[in-house]
Amino acid sequence: MDLLECRNKLDVIDKQIVKLFEERMDICGKVAETKIASGKAVYDAEREKQKLDAVSAMADSEFNQVAVRELFSQMMSISRKYQYSILAEHGRAMKLGFERLDKLPVEGVRVVHQGVEGAYSHAAAIQYFGKNAEIYHVARFEDAMKEVQLGNADYAVMPIENSSAGAVIDMYDLLTRYDNYIVAETFLPVNHALLGVPGAKLSDVKTVFSHPQALMQCSTFLNDNGLKQISVENTAVAAKRVVEEGDKSQAAIASEIAGQMYGLELLKPSIQNNQGNTTRFVILANRKVYQKDAGKISICFELPHTSGSLYNMLGNFIFNHVNMMMIESRPIPGRNWEYRFFVDIEGNLQDAGVKNALRGIGAEAQNFKILGNY
Structure with a gap:
């Protein structure tokens, strides 16, 4: 049998497969209708396992047994998706429990963030809610989550992703542990500066304090200058610590605003690896709400x-x-x-x-x- 004959035979077989597939999907539609009437769930894991075991056993070779199992697994997955669409058409859409709002209420609200004044989270809170909002801080990310869940704060502003360093891992874990929900997001350009005590010079610095993400985002500068790196809760805490200890050999990576707030010397501006460095912050509330747009x-x-x-x-x-x-x-x-x-x-x-x-x-x-x- 030459190549052309093989292709012609495959065309015939493929046509038969398509016809049989459509017949199978038609029956799956009827199955969905019976499940609507009975209230039975579309997905039956045990039934599908039994079916996959049975069809794979029909194949002769070990390779074909694996292949048939994969083929039918995909067909069953497709059939479930088709059945879900039929349920939706019959008004059996999933009840999500979320309330739609025309606009998120932001007037007269209490907003919490992790860290102290001058931290990037503080700047993100001001950026989204404005300077007149009642904004306060707590020590840890988890403390902020608790404040919102307990109703002590209306919203929390939390970093979740940075364009240079990637995901803020702690936040993903906290989102699964607390019944708080993302209702908005805001993007804050991050411009890291090296800050020292008054009178200090760059050549004096041996040790740098900052949040782990900030240290990662400034790794090239830190490594090129052979500086020791110590992680603290956030960038503003680092600035505060350098002020309190008053040691010229110590510096902080934080915003220039934090440096001004704590009276630190600007030793070098914009030391981040990526000059377009941006952090995405999420706004969390303890209600299942979303804006219509x-x-x-x-x-x-x-x-x-x-x-x-x-x-x-x-x-x-x-x-x-x-x-x-x-x-x-x-x-x-x-x-x-x-x-x-x-x-x-x-x-x-x-x-x-x-x-x-x-x-x-x-x-x-x-x-x-x-x-x-x-």
Whole structure:
């Protein structure tokens, strides 16, 4: 058999496969209708496992057994997505529990941030809420989360991502532990300066204090000058410590505003690796609310440690024409080599495609949570 004959035979077989696939999907639609009537869930993990075991056993070779299992796994994943869309058409859309607002209330609110006055979080809070807002600080990120959850503050302003150093890992873990939700975001240009005590010179400095992220963002300057690096809670705390200890051999990496606030000498401005360095801050509240013009959704979920589980989960976005903007993973404490995934997508919780995609993920993932629409 020559190449042309092989291709012709494949064309015939492919046509048969497409016809059979469409017949299968038609039956899946009928299955969805019976599940609507009975209230039965679309996803039945045990039934799918039994089916995959059965069809893979029909293949002769070991290679084909694996291939058939993968093929049918994908077909079942597609059929579930089709069934979810049918449920949505019959008014069985997922109840998300979020309230839509015309505008986020920002007048007369209390706002908390981690660190002290002069920290970048403080600047981000002023940038979003204005100088007249009641803004106060706490020592730790977790303290800020507690203040919002308990209702002591209306909002918290927290860093979540930097354009140079990447994700602020602590924040992702805290978002899963507290019932607070992202309601807005703001982007703050970060301009790091080296600050010393009055009268100090750059040549005097041996040790530099700052937040770990700031140290990472200024690594080239620090390493080129052979400076010892010590991590502290945040950049403004570093500035305050240098003032209090009054040692010319010590300096802080912080904003120039923090330097002015604490009376420090500007030893060198703009020492960050990336001159376009920017930090993304999220605004958190303890209510499930979103603004009507919100365009980004953050979610998190866990998956079984099996081949293709993440691929199948992300397929919910593909089939519903939802664009994924970011994905981040974090180890699950106490479960070695298993991960929690954080995903940002474009869209609004009112969008039909978004709701259908979230329904699929919510039905099949473990510990699924919508972190916010903003």
